[in-house]
Amino acid sequence: xxxxxxxxxxxxxxxxxxxxxxxxxxxxxxxxxxxxxxxxxxxxxxxxxxxxxxxxxxxxxxxxxxxxxxxxxxxxxxxxxxxxxxxxxxxxxxxxxxxxxxxxxxxxxxxxxxxxxxxxxxxxxxxxxxxxxxxxxxxxxxxxxxxxxxxxxxxxxxxxxxxxxxxxxxxxxxxxxxxxxxxxxxxxxxxxxxxxxxxxxxxxxxxxxxxxxxxxxxxxxxxxxxxxxxxxxxxxxxxxxxxxxxxxxxxxxxxxxxxxxxxxxxxxxxxxxxxxxxxxxxxxxxxxxxxxxxxxxxxxxxxxxxxxxxxxxxxxxxxxxxxxxxxxxxxxxxxxxxxxxxxxxxxxxxxxxxxxxxxxxxxxxxxxxxxxxxxxxxxxxxxxxxxxxxxxxxxxxxxxxxxxxxxxxxxxxxxxxxxxxxxxx
Amino acid sequence: xxxxxxxxxxxxxxxxxxxxxxxxxxxxxxxxxxxxxxxxxxxxxxxxxxxxxxxxxxxxxxxxxxxxxxxxxxxxxxxxxxxxxxxxxxxxxxxxxxxxxxxxxxxxxxxxxxxxxxxxxxxxxxxxxxxxxxxxxxxxxxxxxxxxxxxxxxxxxx
Numbered sequence: 065x066x067x068x069x070x071x072x073x074x075x076x077x078x079x080x081x082x083x084x085x086x087x088x089x090x091x092x093x094x095x096x097x098x099x100x101x102x103x104x105x106x107x108x109x110x111x112x113x114x115x116x117x118x119x120x121x122x123x124x125x126x127x128x129x130x131x132x133x134x135x136x137x138x139x140x141x142x143x144x145x146x147x148x149x150x151x152x153x154x155x156x157x158x159x160x161x162x163x164x165x166x167x168x169x170x171x172x173x174x175x176x177x178x179x180x181x182x183x184x185x186x187x188x189x190x191x192x193x194x195x196x197x198x199x200x201x202x203x204x205x206x207x208x209x210x211x212x213x214x215x216x217x218x219x220x221x222x223x224x225x226x227x228x229x230x231x232x233x234x235x236x237x238x239x240x241x242x243x244x245x246x247x248x249x250x251x252x253x254x255x256x257x258x259x260x261x262x263x264x265x266x267x268x269x270x271x272x273x274x275x276x277x278x279x280x281x282x283x284x285x286x287x288x289x290x291x292x293x294x295x296x297x298x299x300x301x302x303x304x305x306x307x308x309x310x311x312x313x314x315x316x317x318x319x320x321x322x323x324x325x326x327x328x329x330x331x332x333x334x335x336x337x338x339x340x341x342x343x344x345x346x347x348x349x350x351x352x353x354x355x356x357x358x359x360x361x362x363x364x365x366x367x368x369x370x371x372x373x374x375x376x377x378x379x380x381x382x383x384x385x386x387x388x389x390x391x392x393x394x395x396x397x398x399x400x401x402x403x404x405x406x407x408x409x410x411x412x413x414x415x416x417x418x419x420x421x422x423x424x425x426x427x428x429x430x431x432x433x434x435x436x437x438x439x440x441x442x443x444x445x446x447x448x449x450x451x452x453x454x455x456x457x458x459x460x461x462x463x464x465x466x467x468x469x470x471x472x473x474x475x476x477x478x479x480x481x482x483x484x485x486x487x488x489x
Numbered sequence: 490x491x492x493x494x495x496x497x498x499x500x501x502x503x504x505x506x507x508x509x510x511x512x513x514x515x516x517x518x519x520x521x522x523x524x525x526x527x528x529x530x531x532x533x534x535x536x537x538x539x540x541x542x543x544x545x546x547x548x549x550x551x552x553x554x555x556x557x558x559x560x561x562x563x564x565x566x567x568x569x570x571x572x573x574x575x576x577x578x579x580x581x582x583x584x585x586x587x588x589x590x591x592x593x594x595x596x597x598x599x600x601x602x603x604x605x606x607x608x609x610x611x612x613x614x615x616x617x618x619x620x621x622x623x624x625x626x627x628x629x630x631x632x633x634x635x636x637x638x639x640x641x642x643x644x645x646x647x
Contacts, residue, residue: 138511147616148613148614148616149614150575150576150577150613150614150618151576151577151614151618152614152616152618153616153617153618153619155616156616156617181511187616188518188557188559189559189615189616189625190616191628191629192628192629192630224509224510226515226518226519227518227519227522228518228557229518229521229522229557229558229559229560230557230558230559230560231556231557231558232613232614243518244515245512245514245515246512246514246515246516246517246518246543246553247514247517247549247552247553248552248553248556249556249557264511264512264515305618305619306619307577307580307581307618307619307621308576308577308580308581308618309580313618313619313620313621314619315619345576349575349576349614380618382576382577382580382618384580388580392579393576393579393580396574396575396576396579397575397576400575400576400613400614403613404613406556
């Protein structure tokens, strides 16, 4: 498999302008500014089949195409570097190792929608990453890649780095925009969509780090080459973050459509310590868990994960071996969502805490008859009833864990204790 | 007049931050970071001051400060230990790390040592799942923790 995004990631000087340029960096934006109209650029990215890598998988070129050309207001591009989905750490790798690719990708997206101000919203905890990005922005500006009349093209662009302050919901694009406007990260009702009413009511495109970092390669090598990789509906390569009970955790770049079981067993070395696989969450903690025996035949692309009843999401693969207590795992994830619910919509604000409390008591020996039905009822009343997709994200994991590992939950309640850790001890 | 005020240096930084954005409101988070750096934590007085210089109601500042985890409304230790507790770190033994820190420092989660050196918190996923378990201390990540090396790391933080 050819690496596109991670092709240079081991080079120690990649984060510098000289190191990035010596490997072909900023060639793509030069080509875009000299040879392409924004319309042609959008067509090229549409032809590449690139879909948003933040989790939703929306076609990138189409998203850009929704920005009205005749709107007299300023237009904004925001790079979503608020990587917070549990199990996901691929953007952090790009931010720390290849920040100029993110800057160049942001420039390409900004040119496509005729934006002259772009923001990179990085989660507040990533102080090192913020320093790397600010260093890249400063170097790019000093070399004339940012500012006014870039490379003599007449095009102007400023890129502003903005740090979040600790809130998962700011990774949701309208929550991010509320945060960037200086408020709580409360998501907004869609429609209107950010493409027409985004940051400060102006047309705005929000793209994930990995999406933007893929753009220079696509421009350099052509949309056709990118589209030749992958499956019919999932083009190109995708970064997968692998964690949990796995021999070789880390970030992997995989051609879309690669066999999932082979990936885990061969590329990632399989489950360590001679233990058996129990379950895998394939797309970040909000995506439904898969039992070990469900992995056969799944390929790593949007459509195959969806057909298996889960989603590719952010590509955060969390592996759990046979010693894992699935009640505890479900409780852990529900605690995350209870902590991170922004509090705006009642079903989510109340329901996430209900699910966390019930799972907590089951795991700690105080489960009651009817608890599982209650969780499923609460879960079913959150999903689809909230302003943003957080409600779905929070409601899926408990329901999936109960559905897939029902007997383990029943045993916990019947025994009045954690039956897994008792066994292990 | 508010009870607290930025130093001249911070006032200069404040002007620079506000000038960066197309709308003054967007400067809220960086201005709160600046205030936290200067005053140590965001007290009620600091919120009143930030509201005044940002030209917004105090309630709006309060809403923002309480919404985000990284603004501290009370004093914290010199080293803020934040152990990730989310699933990938939990699978890798983060509970043992937290237990080792508690035993070493004789404090619970949410508490500060008597000498003001450490505050211990548990936090949610910090995008370091491949190198779990991990903790953040102030601005720095410490990854691939064990019960043993976490103690050595804390010993180095004076």
